[in-house]
Amino acid sequence: MRRLVQCRPGQPEVGLETVTEPRPGPGHTLIRVEAVGLNRADVLYMQMAERPWRIGIDCAGTVIETDPASDALPVGARVLTHLPGGGAAAEILAVDTPKLVRLPDSVSSVVGAALPLAGLVARRLVRTAGDLRGLRVLITGASGGVGFRWCSWRAKKARKKWLPSCAPASHASICAPPARISA
Numbered sequence: 001m002r003r004l005v006q007c008r009p010g011q012p013e014v015g016l017e018t019v020t021e022p023r024p025g026p027g028h029t030l031i032r033v034e035a036v037g038l039n040r041a042d043v044l045y046m047q048m049a050e051r052p053w054r055i056g057i058d059c060a061g062t063v064i065e066t067d068p069a070s071d072a073l074p075v076g077a078r079v080l081t082h083l084p085g086g087g088a089a090a091e092i093l094a095v096d097t098p099k100l101v102r103l104p105d106s107v108s109s110v111v112g113a114a115l116p117l118a119g120l121v122a123r124r125l126v127r128t129a130g131d132l133r134g135l136r137v138l139i140t141g142a143s144g145g146v147g148f149r150w151c152s153w154r155a156k157k158a159r160k161k162w163l164p165s166c167a168p169a170s171h172a173s174i175c176a177p178p179a180r181i182s183a
């Protein structure tokens, strides 16, 4: 199978590497990757890492071999995962089963692969911000990957009290009802 790797540490070139298909060990589920999210963190790791960075922190795909110890994710289940150590940009992955999240049918793999890191950052911001009831909140970067999700979650509670800041072309989508992916 093929995977996407940085050619040399610190350099921007990437290439396809052919390696043996992984075999799932105990506690692993084998997935066929359908979409990979490229994050700013990939670029930072490519600049910083001492070894070539294995690209991809977020991906979505389909289960092709189940974890013998778990029947939670059958063959054919659509899943996403977040792999902080990289390596998600591969055709086949053996993933720790608890690190897989089921993807609803309403969310495509492409959308799913864009969710984990930005979504986790937005989630942390929601928690860190705490109870904002009664306050007026200015959200910079509201149309971005993090800001959009933050608005989607917050909008449910305080639609009239937050002021999203973004380009006029993006404003309508931010002010629309929360996206289904945040439900």
Ligand SMILES: NC(=O)c1ccc[n+]([C@@H]2O[C@H](COP(=O)([O-])OP(=O)(O)OC[C@H]3O[C@@H](n4cnc5c(N)ncnc54)[C@H](OP(=O)(O)O)[C@@H]3O)[C@@H](O)[C@H]2O)c1
Pocket: 039, 040, 117, 118, 119, 121, 140, 141, 142, 143, 144, 145, 146, 147, 165, 166, 167, 168, 170
């Ligand atoms: N995405 C992640 O996983 C992640 C993880 C950790 C930290 N972060 C940090 O979170 C922040 C947002 O990341 P993101 O992924 O959401 O970025 P993004 O998707 O690129 O969105 C950038 C946002 O910033 C706005 N923006 C750009 N230039 C601006 C300017 N000069 N003045 C005002 N607004 C401007 C854009 O608004 P318009 O284009 O609509 O005008 C857009 O809403 C960044 O600082 C990033 O480093 C992101």
